[in-house]
Amino acid sequence: MLTFMARRLLVMIPTLIMISVLVFIVIQLPPGDFLTTYLNELKAQGEAVDPAKIAFLRAQYGLDEPLYMQYIHWAWGLLHGNLGFSFEYNLPVTEVVGDRLWLSMVLNFSTILFIYLISFPIGIYSATRQYSWGDYGITLLGFLGLAMPNFLFALVLLYYANVVFGTSIGGLMDPEFINAGWSLPKVMSVIEHLWAPVLVIGTSGTAAMIRRLRANLLDELGKQYVVTARAKGLSPMKVLFKYPLRMSLNPFISDIGNILPQVVSGSVLVSVVMSLPTTGPMLLSALQSQDMYLAGSFLMFLALLTVVGMFVSDLLLAWLDPRIRLQGSISE
Amino acid sequence: MSRHTPDRSDEHFVDTQPFDPWDKEELSPAQEKYFLASQWKLIWWRLKQHRLALISLIILAIMYSAIFIVEFLAPYAQESRDSQNIHHPPQGIHLFDDGSFVGPFTYGTDFSIDMETLKPIYTPNPEKIDRLRFLCSGDKYEFWGLFDASLHLVCPAKDGTLFLLGTDRLGRDMFSRIIYGARISLTIGLVGIAVSFVLGVLIGGAAGYFGGWVDSCVQRVIEVIRSLPEIPLWMALSAALPVTWSPVLIYFGITIILGLIDWTGLARAVRSKFLALREEDYALAARLTGATPKRIIARHLLPNFASHLIASVTLSIPNMILGETALSFLGLGLRPPVTSWGVLLNEAQNINAVAVYPWLMLPVVPVIIVVLAFNFLGDGLRDAADPYKN
Numbered sequence: 049m050l051t052f053m054a055r056r057l058l059v060m061i062p063t064l065i066m067i068s069v070l071v072f073i074v075i076q077l078p079p080g081d082f083l084t085t086y087l088n089e090l091k092a093q094g095e096a097v098d099p100a101k102i103a104f105l106r107a108q109y110g111l112d113e114p115l116y117m118q119y120i121h122w123a124w125g126l127l128h129g130n131l132g133f134s135f136e137y138n139l140p141v142t143e144v145v146g147d148r149l150w151l152s153m154v155l156n157f158s159t160i161l162f163i164y165l166i167s168f169p170i171g172i173y174s175a176t177r178q179y180s181w182g183d184y185g186i187t188l189l190g191f192l193g194l195a196m197p198n199f200l201f202a203l204v205l206l207y208y209a210n211v212v213f214g215t216s217i218g219g220l221m222d223p224e225f226i227n228a229g230w231s232l233p234k235v236m237s238v239i240e241h242l243w244a245p246v247l248v249i250g251t252s253g254t255a256a257m258i259r260r261l262r263a264n265l266l267d268e269l270g271k272q273y274v275v276t277a278r279a280k281g282l283s284p285m286k287v288l289f290k291y292p293l294r295m296s297l298n299p300f301i302s303d304i305g306n307i308l309p310q311v312v313s314g315s316v317l318v319s320v321v322m323s324l325p326t327t328g329p330m331l332l333s334a335l336q337s338q339d340m341y342l343a344g345s346f347l348m349f350l351a352l353l354t355v356v357g358m359f360v361s362d363l364l365l366a367w368l369d370p371r372i373r374l375q376g377s378i379s380e
Numbered sequence: 381m382s383r384h385t386p387d388r389s390d391e392h393f394v395d396t397q398p399f400d401p402w403d404k405e406e407l408s409p410a411q412e413k414y415f416l417a418s419q420w421k422l423i424w425w426r427l428k429q430h431r432l433a434l435i436s437l438i439i440l441a442i443m444y445s446a447i448f449i450v451e452f453l454a455p456y457a458q459e460s461r462d463s464q465n466i467h468h469p470p471q472g473i474h475l476f477d478d479g480s481f482v483g484p485f486t487y488g489t490d491f492s493i494d495m496e497t498l499k500p501i502y503t504p505n506p507e508k509i510d511r512l513r514f515l516c517s518g519d520k521y522e523f524w525g526l527f528d529a530s531l532h533l534v535c536p537a538k539d540g541t542l543f544l545l546g547t548d549r550l551g552r553d554m555f556s557r558i559i560y561g562a563r564i565s566l567t568i569g570l571v572g573i574a575v576s577f578v579l580g581v582l583i584g585g586a587a588g589y590f591g592g593w594v595d596s597c598v599q600r601v602i603e604v605i606r607s608l609p610e611i612p613l614w615m616a617l618s619a620a621l622p623v624t625w626s627p628v629l630i631y632f633g634i635t636i637i638l639g640l641i642d643w644t645g646l647a648r649a650v651r652s653k654f655l656a657l658r659e660e661d662y663a664l665a666a667r668l669t670g671a672t673p674k675r676i677i678a679r680h681l682l683p684n685f686a687s688h689l690i691a692s693v694t695l696s697i698p699n700m701i702l703g704e705t706a707l708s709f710l711g712l713g714l715r716p717p718v719t720s721w722g723v724l725l726n727e728a729q730n731i732n733a734v735a736v737y738p739w740l741m742l743p744v745v746p747v748i749i750v751v752l753a754f755n756f757l758g759d760g761l762r763d764a765a766d767p768y769k770n
Contacts, residue, residue, distance in 0.1 A: 203734050
């Protein structure tokens with residue numbers, strides 16, 4: 049297991065390097081840089097700009113260096129937890145983001161948890177009661193969840209929560225906690241507010257997961273050993289839980305590789321609509337104002353989130369299924 | 381002891397019936413039809429058994445043929461404003477007035493204003509009966525930008541209104557704008573998928589056919605791209621599109637961005653099919669007779685999994701349509717005056733719209749219908765893609 053973990057960790061390194069290069073290219077794509085935007089703004093306001101000052105700023109932020117040097121500086125900083133400098137806020141990125149990274153992580157992982165908790169029992173139900181009304185209903189709901197753009201679902205939920213429950217579910221905490229330090233009531237408030245975005249982001253993932261678990265389980269349930277077990281008089285519960293369920297769990301866990309990027313994507317969109325204090329809204333504004341290091345750090349963070357998530361899912365899978373561990377060691 | 385000789389006395393059996401060489405292989409007409417059918421015919425027959433897929437196909441066919449004549453189908457022109465009817469709620473079409481049949485008509489509305497919220501209130505006036513006109517001349521438009529015309533399938537009565545799905549903040553008819561939006565929203569998925577299809581088949585095909593280091597390189601790249609969340613990446617790339625570009629350029633820019641990230645799934649499918657198929661006997665035979673890789677790929681391998689490709693393409697179109705909708709909703713995708721369903725939804729961005737003018741959210745209905753239809757059709761195609769199974 050240890051060698052498997054080590055191997056898997058090693059594979060992550062080139063992946064992360066490639067991702068960082070890709071992210072860097074993406075944030076460099078817009079023509080010009082933040083300073084050109086800034087300059088144009090100043091000029092539009094009729095202010096005189098001292099070329100010497102601009103040259104100084106350019107040198108200060110390393111914008112006059114060749115691209116690969118800029119990349120190396122940026123990547124080196126990332127390794128040391130220095131996320132670069134936000135031009136728009138005139139502050140180091142680490143200070144700008146504050147709690148956002150943590151809240152993003154909490155949001156994304158609660159969503160994954162939610163997807164598993166919901167889709168597991170429902171998937172089993174609809175596989176064991178195939179073609180029942182319940183199964184059809186769940187399939188229909190699942191398809192709707194898949195097709196409904198989740199930003200719109202977020203809006204509708206915001207509205208109905210306001211009308212029906214009389215609460216505001218925008219944001220991730222009550223207003224009085226926003227600038228307060230972390231305390232128990234603040235954590236409780238976050239948990240209270242978490243359900244709405246989790247529900248919205250989780251729907252499409254849950255729908256996909258239920259379908260997959262149902263298909264896997266149906267495949268297993270049709271096999272001969274299940275028929276034999278049933279013929280021998282095992283109780284239906286035991287027949288279900290002893291082997292078929294365990295067999296169909298594998299794809300369920302490994303599927304996190306598909307679900308996670310999808311959840312992270314969805315959370316960015318939903319955060320913008322619900323104005324959550326996570327990375328989403330700030331990423332959007334950073335992209336719009338060409339605040340490249342801020343945007344780059346967010347993109348990198350989101351990618352890291354999925355890569356680490358996949359690593360965890362691989363570990364889980366290896367723990368669950370010895371065949372995967374064995375494969376790893378034989379090929380060495 | 382004499383050696384036993386076979387007894388030749390018994391007569392050789394001869395059937396007196398006339399000889400019919402096809403006797404045993406008689407096929408019923410149905411069987412014959414089945415055995416002689418081409419692969420595509422078999423796929424079509426299978427697809428026809430999948431009710432939901434067939435219905436979806438019909439719905440999509442109708443929607444896609446509608447985009448050729450949106451100007452004719454929409455009762456109003458794309459940008460025509462009715463400043464007297466801002467945020468007008470949807471109007472129903474009635475057939476009977478006071479128990480007597482008058483044909484399709486709408487009730488005219490009286491305008492008043494809620495003095496507390498300043499919200500416009502439109503109350504139907506049973507006195508004003510506006511009979512719809514069909515195949516009539518209404519708002520002027522340029523058909524595909526080619527020639528001027530004013531023929532509409534249906535128009536409101538003279539001085540009457542026909543706001544089937546209400547109007548927006550400028551008094552533009554939502555129904556007409558949704559129909560116009562279909563032209564952009566439905567095609568953006570197709571153009572994007574074309575980009576991703578070319579990339580996917582080329583890259584996946586190369587990886588699958590050549591194997592070795594090409595394959596492992598491609599695999600790594602695919603892994604990296606797949607581990608990146610799509611929407612933030614789309615956001616970053618579309619934020620990079622210059623603001624100075626014309627709407628048409630932006631449109632193509634967005635489709636290329638959608639395609640650039642989406643090709644990985646297709647490349648994977650192509651690669652695994654290639655790996656399986658190149659070991660088949662007919663591929664070996666072609667190689668032995670000296671066929672070039674290009675010919676083997678194009679003539680022998682591609683036709684074999686074209687149906688699978690079509691199925692997976694169908695399944696990834698909805699993702700693109702949703703992607704465009706999301707980007708435009710955020711203001712990073714298409715921008716007015718281009719009208720797509722995402723651009724229309726952008727107007728419904730604030731909670732006010734949901735609370736006071738819920739009909740502004742109606743453009744989501746065609747999005748849901750199209751996404752569902754593509755999903756069902758893709759499912760059906762996937763089941764039908766291999767007609768020789770079973």
